[in-house]
Amino acid sequence: MDKPTVVITGGSSGIGKALAKEFASKGANVIIGARKKEILEKTQRELSAMYTAGNTVHSYELDVSNEKSIAGFIQNCVKDNRTIDILINCAGIAVCKEIENTLSEEYKDTAAINYLGTVLTVRHALPYIKKNAHSRIVNISSMAGIMGVYGYSAYTPSKYAVVGFSEVLRAELIPYKIGVSLVLPADTDTPQLVNENRTKPVITKKISGTIKPMTVEKAAQAIIRGIEHGRFLIIPGFESKLVYTLSRFFPGLMYAYSKFIIKRHIKKHTE
Structure with missing residues (x-):
């Protein structure tokens, strides 16, 4: 794909920002959207400094918990005959x-942003994405979206929903080669x-402490490799990958580990 246009929601920080930088370094046109104007503008300046002649970077304010904001963002993305690849x-x-x-309110906000924000962004972007065969939609869920983890009663269900939505979307877009x-x-x-x-x-913290946090740069590089290879699951x-395999094929083992951590903590603080 020659200089694809990559649209990233939540592109002003974290994994989204790292992805924007990686795509920028590869010569893609990048459009990012996020809620915080100052951070968004700062990220655009950083991205603009990475570009060469013929490439573009744009940023627009976006609140994915607000459908009108999503609709406006997508319209900005496709103006001047831009594509969404x-x-x-x-x-x-x-x-x-x-x-x-x-x-x-935290339950409502988490569902509105993580799940409905993903769904509604796809719905508004889909008519334009369908114009380009072999384009791609990438949804960021979480390892917490495939297993229930203590403390994530708001976050985990919203990310489980993104998993289910992505599986349905994958099937429905087969006819369009997306x-x-x-x-x-x-x-x-x-x-x-x-x-x-x-x-x-x-x-x-004790349960999740078994895995050292990954840098956003390494996460972005892994995601882009998966996109380039056309993978569904990244x-x-x-x-x-090891935790995913264990949770998928030995779900009882992961639960047993969590139960052990919880009981040990309770025992320590009741003795």
Whole structure:
């Protein structure tokens, strides 16, 4: 594909920003969308400095919890006869607290951004994506989207939903020769992880502490390799692939491990 146009939601920080930089370095045209204007503009400046003649970078404010904002963003993406060759849905939030400590609004916001934000972005972009055979939609879920982890009662269901949506989307787009990729990253060193760790229960930290957070650069490189190879399932990192395999083929083992961590923690703090 000659100088594809890559549209990335949540492209101003974290994995989205790292993906934008990787695609920029490969000569692609990049369009990013995010909520925070100042961070968005800063990222655009960084991307613009990487470009050579003939390439473009654009950024537009985007709130994926608001359908009107999504519709406006997509219209901005396709103006001046631009195409959408690759759509990457990175926008998301993470809330990690026990159920009793998670607010009703946090459940609603997590579902609205992580799941509905992905669905509605795809729906508004699809008429334009269909114009280009062999284009691709990439949805970012999480390792927490395939297993229930203590403390993620808001986050995990929203990412499970992205998995199911991506599987349906993959089937429905077969007639149009449009590819779909589902990304399952584990903990990645992002601003979102920093915020998440502020409220993360000790038990959750013990369970997730078995895997060292991956850098956003390595995660982005793994995702792009998966896209280039046309893979549906993209799991960055060897340790994440191992956890995926164990959770898929030995689900009881993963539950037993979590149960062991939880019981040991309870015993330690009740003795």
